[in-house]
Amino acid sequence: MxxxxxxxxxxxxxxxxxxxxxxxxxxxxxxxxxxxxxxxxxxxxxxxxxxxxxxxxxxxxxxxxxxxxxxxxxxxxxxxxxxxxxxxxxxxxxxxxxxxxxxxxxxxxxxxxxxxxxxxxxxxxxxxxxxxxxxxxQPTPLVYYNKKLFADAGITAPPKTYTELLDASAKLKAKGITPFVVGGGGKDSFAAGYIWIALVGTDVYRTQPDFLVKRRAGQVTFSDPAFTKATRKFADLVADGYVDKAGLSRDYPSTERAFLDGKGAMYPMGSWFAASADANKPPFDIGVFAWPTDDGKTVVPAYTGxxxxxxxxxxxxxxxxxxxxxxxxxxxxxxxxxxxxxxxxxxxxxxxxxxGPVYNETLNVLKSGTVVNAFTVETGDDALLPGVGDKAFAIAQQIIAGTTDGASASRLLDEEWAKAGGR
Incomplete structure (x- = not known):
């Protein structure tokens, strides 16, 4: 072989x-x-x-x-x-x-x-x-949203707290609108991971910016309460019907196209999407917000490199x-x-x-928040062990498919860490 x-x-x-x-x-x-x-x-x-x-x-x-x-x-x-x-x-x-x-x-x-x-x-x-x-x-991710679909669901402003995000998702679903467009098909498994990346940023890295440094030292695990809570939130969004499972059959370009074609209201994606949004303007306006935190403070996962x-x-x-x-x-x-x-x-x-306006709004969101690392994107001493990032994306696919829950996904990630030689 x-x-x-x-x-x-x-x-x-x-x-x-x-x-x-x-x-x-x-x-x-x-x-x-x-x-x-x-x-x-x-x-x-x-x-x-x-x-x-x-x-x-x-x-x-x-x-x-x-x-x-x-x-x-x-x-x-x-x-x-x-x-x-x-x-x-x-x-x-x-x-x-x-x-x-x-x-x-x-x-x-x-x-x-x-x-x-x-x-x-x-x-x-x-x-x-x-x-x-x-x-x-690169902020990774922000949430790009379809202002027309928000208005159709009676949502007058982007959510600032996680409770408001859940409320907006419920209103969108009640109107027959898919809340979140995601991807992950074929070779582009990474496109399944952005909701998880956002939640780890707001719920783990905000208070434990050195989490992966500690993980490498064996001082914490992915099964610890904070990381499991973030992962469970991801699984709960899927279980509540807020995440488009059809995304698992879409590669990255098709995922972008699905959002631009109005097939869902929110698109968690890296800041590079702003270029497509401005260059290929759809028949609706696009807004941008940071993934909401429990207390409403703005936190932006980002990577410089x-x-x-x-x-x-x-x-x-x-x-x-x-x-x-x-x-x-x-x-x-x-x-x-x-x-x-x-x-x-x-x-x-x-x-x-x-x-264009989407790029400028993306820049404004970055400047308005507390910047933390973006999970799976780190490349220094606080990076995942080699190969574990790809395993994380595969686990994200399982979460979207509904075949694993938050606690099980955390345990799976710990197992992959051990296989890669980690403590």
């Missing part, structure tokens, strides 16, 4: 036209060639990546980039691990969690000088070192470092990323281009 996996990875790389990491060849005229792992979404299209790469290589004509594309956005971390196992880790990898790579010496640690232009230069450290450029802040990581063993390490830094700090690249993926750029002095 392992041999077949490696052969499959080699074949995939051959299809992508990727030379071995950090090579030079007659075809490149002796220029420094690097490979770059990316992933595609409805916002981040092949053309987006090609154009962004070209902006950097136009400034650095001595660098030639071979693009490698992950099978899907949700599979990009697992795919990167396959490439590492086959000895073909790309030179630069975009938005790949460094945990599981850095510990074995495979990643380059950025210096303070290289990080001086970033707003939050010490985001997501692993062993005190920064391996991923922290260039983009998402930049490239660099293969420390690249044969063209200087070229890889130069490309990674320029890819993130190129103003034109960032302008396009803001427009296409609603990025909130965390680089000093950067000013975004004029944006």
């Amino acid at each position: 392992k041999q077949a996996l490696c052969l499959g990875v080699v074949a995939a790389l051959a299809i992508a036209g990727c030379a071995p990491a950090g090579s030079q060849s007659p075809a490149t005229g002796g220029k420094k060639e690097i490979s770059f792992l990316v992933f595609e979404t409805p916002n981040l299209t092949p053309q987006y990546w090609d154009d962004a790469i070209k902006r950097v290589t136009d400034e650095h004509p001595d660098i030639v980039v071979k693009k490698v594309v992950a099978p899907s956005a949700g599979e990009r971390n697992g795919y990167a691990k396959q490439l590492l196992a086959s000895g073909q880790l790309p030179d630069v990898l975009q938005a790949i969690a460094p945990a599981g790579f850095a510990e074995s010496g495979n990643l380059y640690a950025w210096s303070d000088e290289e990080l001086k232009n970033y707003e939050f230069p010490k985001s997501n450290p692993l062993g005190g070192k920064i391996y991923q450029l922290p260039y983009n802040t 998402g930049g490239p990581i660099v293969n420390a063993k690249s044969k063209n390490l200087d070229a890889a470092r130069t490309f990674a830094l320029e890819f993130n700090q190129n103003a034109a690249n960032n302008d396009v990323l803001v427009k296409t993926d609603a990025a909130i750029i965390a680089i000093k002095g950067y000013q975004p281009p004029p944006m």
Whole structure:
């Protein structure tokens, strides 16, 4: 099986036209060639990546980039691990969690000088070192809602407390309107997890911001009361008929389309959705609110990171470092990323281009609340153990399917943690 996996990875790389990491060849005229792992979404299209790469290589004509594309956005971390196992880790990898790579010496640690232009230069450290450029802040998730469906159900304002959220959900259901649109089908299991991520942020991380640090130390478990309460809330929303179980058959693009087509009133999703909402305006207005807390205080799960990581063993390490830094700090690249993926750029002095109302409201919600980590998205010392994030999404699918309840889901997550080598 392992041999077949490696052969499959080699074949995939051959299809992508990727030379071995950090090579030079007659075809490149002796220029420094690097490979770059990316992933595609409805916002981040092949053309987006090609154009962004070209902006950097136009400034650095001595660098030639071979693009490698992950099978899907949700599979990009697992795919990167396959490439590492086959000895073909790309030179630069975009938005790949460094945990599981850095510990074995495979990643380059950025210096303070290289990080001086970033707003939050010490985001997501692993062993005190920064391996991923922290260039983009993403609230994950906020709740995007259909103002027309809210009005049809007699809801005059977005809920501020969890009790108000339940009341709004009941009113929507009574009118035959699906309260929550979710996804999780096919390769995009991550799209099933956003309600859970929101609840862990409001009910666990708000009071225990170091929960996963303690989990790694064996001082807490996922079966502890606070985490189980958050998970039970997720299961209860499903049991009450507020979550669209049909979402389990939808991939990520289809899930977004379902909300834009008016098939549900609320869409818990990362801030990148604002780009689609503004660019593909549906026949209704879209609002934004933070997932409500029990006491009404605004809490926003968010993540600052998402930049490239660099293969420390690249044969063209200087070229890889130069490309990674320029890819993130190129103003034109960032302008396009803001427009296409609603990025909130965390680089000093950067000013975004004029944006639409959903993006601006997203930014206002982020600024109005207490920011906590986003469960499953962490990539530093407070991250889930390698591989456990994918297991969490699979458990979220089970919760939506109604095949497990909150306490059982917490126990399942503890079991997966133990299988991954955790205490």
